[in-house]
Amino acid sequence: KAGVTQTPRYLIKTRGQQVTLSCSPISGHRSVSWYQQTPGQGLQFLFEYFSETQRNKGNFPGRFSGRQFSNSRSEMNVSTLELGDSALYLCASSSEGQGRKEQYFGPGTRLTVT
Amino acid sequence: AQSVTQLGSHVSVSEGALVLLRCNYSSSVPPYLFWYVQYPNQGLQLLLKYTSAATLVKGINGFEAEFKKSETSFHLTKPSAHMSDAAEYFCAVNRNQAGTALIFGKGTTLSVSS
Numbered sequence: 001k002a003g004v005t006q007t008p009r010y011l012i013k014t015r016g017q018q019v020t021l022s023c024s025p026i027s028g029h030r031s032v033s034w035y036q037q038t039p040g041q042g043l044q045f046l047f048e049y050f051s052e053t054q055r056n057k058g059n060f061p062g063r064f065s066g067r068q069f070s071n072s073r074s075e076m077n078v079s080t081l082e083l084g085d086s087a088l089y090l091c092a093s094s095s096e097g098q099g100r101k102e103q104y105f106g107p108g109t110r111l112t113v114t
Numbered sequence: 115a116q117s118v119t120q121l122g123s124h125v126s127v128s129e130g131a132l133v134l135l136r137c138n139y140s141s142s143v144p145p146y147l148f149w150y151v152q153y154p155n156q157g158l159q160l161l162l163k164y165t166s167a168a169t170l171v172k173g174i175n176g177f178e179a180e181f182k183k184s185e186t187s188f189h190l191t192k193p194s195a196h197m198s199d200a201a202e203y204f205c206a207v208n209r210n211q212a213g214t215a216l217i218f219g220k221g222t223t224l225s226v227s228s
Contacts, residue, residue, distance in 0.1 A: 004157075031214045043218035045209060056215040090157055094214050102148065103216065105157040 001027060004106035006091050012112045018079040021109045025072050025093030031055075032074040033103060034066060037088040046089075049074055078111075086113045116141045116207050120219035128227050133177075133192040135222045137205030140186060146208040147188040148216065149179055151201045158204065164188060175199070200226045 005024045013019050025032050033056075034046040045058040049068035066076045072093075078085055088110050092103035121136040139145055146165045150158040162173025169181040179190045188205060202221045209215035 033215055035216075035218075042220045043204065043206075045215050045217065048210075048215045050214070056210055058215075092158075102160050102163050103214065104160070105150075107157045 004091055004093050004104055006089075006106040006109050008109060009107065010110050010112075012114065013081050015081055015083060015113055017081050018077065019081060019111060021076045021089055021091075021111070023074045023076070023091030023093075023106060025074070025091075026095075026104055029093035029095050029104075030072050031094045032068055032072065033092045033094070034074070034076050035090045035092065036060075037090060037108070038086070043090070046076070081113045083113050086111060116143070116145075116209055116217050118205050118207050118217055118219035120203075120205050120222050122222055123220065124223045124225070126225040126227065127195045129197055130194050133190070133195045133199065133224065135190040135203050135205075135224065137179075137188045137190065137219060138186055139188060139205070139207045141207055143208070143210075147179075147181060148206045149173065149177070149188075149190050150204045150206065150218075152204065152221075153201045161190070161203075195224075195226045197226050197228065200224055 007022045031050045033048040037043045048056040052068045063079045068074045088108045090108045092105045094103045117140045119138045148163045149161040152158050161177050162171045164171050164181045172178045177192045202223050204221045205219040206216040209217050
């Protein structure tokens with residue numbers, strides 16, 4: 001079974017621009033979560049989508065948004081980029097079958113804001 | 115509120131020595147606990163999970179962890195370290211009941227010397 005895929009893997013943007021990252025979950029997984037990883041703040045939860053609805057949200061400003069499509073693929077958008085948004089953005093998918101609580105992570109998208 | 119504390123940001127061991135990475139948690143809901151490993155420039159790989167079944171959990175690559183409710187701990191151990199174990203390790207607790215949103219510790223970098 002193919003794992004979680006994220007595109008693009010690397011991205012360089014200029015401050016003030018916006019960016020869209022994409023995540024394709026493992027086949028059959030309906031939950032997709034996004035995390036931001038930085039050296040200073042570590043791994044922080046951004047939001048989770050399930051069946052096209054945002055189910056949980058972390059403590060990030062409204063510049064960070066996402067959506068999920070009917071095939072469970074998810075996109076994350078960051079508007080008005082700031083230097084501090086430079087990070088590795090990780091997507092994870094999970095199955096909600098009985099006893100299954102683990103999340104499977106993709107390789108991440110490394111965003112650099114200059 | 116849920117939180118995770120990993121004691122020691124850096125642990126160094128010799129090849130063949132015992133590996134012990136410490137994790138303490140705080141949770142206001144029944145906890146699900148996870149250990150993930152991250153190799154350079156890669157996403158997170160699940161090592162093992164505790165989801166209220168057996169308190170001693172065995173994972174991949176010879177790792178195991180014991181859930182101790184009285185001590186609110188979930189320490190990761192491996193009897194004999196291998197050079198390939200050098201990586202960053204993250205302990206996580208569920209942010210929500212479904213376990214699809216996680217709160218991570220700051221991580222512990224494991225170095226293995228020959």
